[in-house]
Amino acid sequence: MARARDFYLNDKNCPVSWEPSGFDFLSPCLTEAELMARILPDKEFNEWIRNFLPDNNSAGIYIPSEPAEVIDRSDGKLVHLDGLNFSRAWALCFIGRKVDGLGKILFGDAAQFHLFHSLPFISDGNYEGEHWLATFAVYAMTEIDKYNATQWNFEIDPDKK
Numbered sequence: 653m654a655r656a657r658d659f660y661l662n663d664k665n666c667p668v669s670w671e672p673s674g675f676d677f678l679s680p681c682l683t684e685a686e687l688m689a690r691i692l693p694d695k696e697f698n699e700w701i702r703n704f705l706p707d708n709n710s711a712g713i714y715i716p717s718e719p720a721e722v723i724d725r726s727d728g729k730l731v732h733l734d735g736l737n738f739s740r741a742w743a744l745c746f747i748g749r750k751v752d753g754l755g756k757i758l759f760g761d762a763a764q765f766h767l768f769h770s771l772p773f774i775s776d777g778n779y780e781g782e783h784w785l786a787t788f789a790v791y792a793m794t795e796i797d798k799y800n801a802t803q804w805n806f807e808i809d810p811d812k813k
Contacts, residue, residue, distance in 0.1 A: 653691045660684055664703045672720045677735030677788070681705060682716075682743035689750040697750050711755035715762045716740055719769035731781040734770035738788035741767040745792075745799035760799050767792050 666681035685704060689697055705714040719740075720733035741763040748759025767789070774785045 656687055656691050660688055661700065665706065666704050666714075668705065668714050668716070671716075672733055672736055675729035675732040676720075677732040678739045679716075679736060679743060681714075682740055682747070686743040686746045689747050694750055694752070698752050701747065701751060709758070711751070711753065711758050713751065713755050715744070715755075715758050717762060717765070719766045722770075722773070725773060725776060725778045726780060728780040731773075731778065731785070734773050734781055734785055735788045737766040737770040738785070738792040741792035742795035745795035748799055749802050760796075763792070763796055763799065767796060 663684065666684065668681050671679055671681065681704075685701060688700055688704070692700060702712050706712065707714040709715065719737045722730050722733045724730050744759045744763035744766065748756050748763065751759060770785070771789060773781055774789050775782055
């Protein structure tokens with residue numbers, strides 16, 4: 653944890669415009685943000701993320717809204733972009749569990765959008781994606797389940813009206 657702080661705590665303005673580079677299957681910016689979400693206390697993370705992924709939206713944090721598009725599913729490199737959508741989904745969920753305010757909802761919505769965009773292609777008949785995409789999809793769905801369990805866990809007190 654100390655090394656991660658040494659390496660990344662002062663990072664600002666991650667170059668999100670560089671993504672995707674063409675055949676990424678992990679998001680460099682979201683992967684770093686997920687790591688920091690794992691090691692920083694909530695308050696410190698919320699300050700850090702707004703400097704690392706600044707945006708003018710209502711959450712004040714850049715949230716990728718458009719999934720990566722695969723134009724040729726028989727191309728072994730391009731199909732990595734489906735993996736990118738899945739890795740974005742799991743990172744968005746993990747980050748979403750740590751951010752405050754409206755960001756919680758926005759991150760979860762973006763995660764589901766990325767997952768559902770690429771989910772139909774885990775068994776599309778092309779070996780280039782079929783042999784590995786399902787593992788990324790399962791991990792993304794696991795993180796979405798964890799996100800949903802923590803976001804909508806309301807305690808109901810029958811004595812309060």
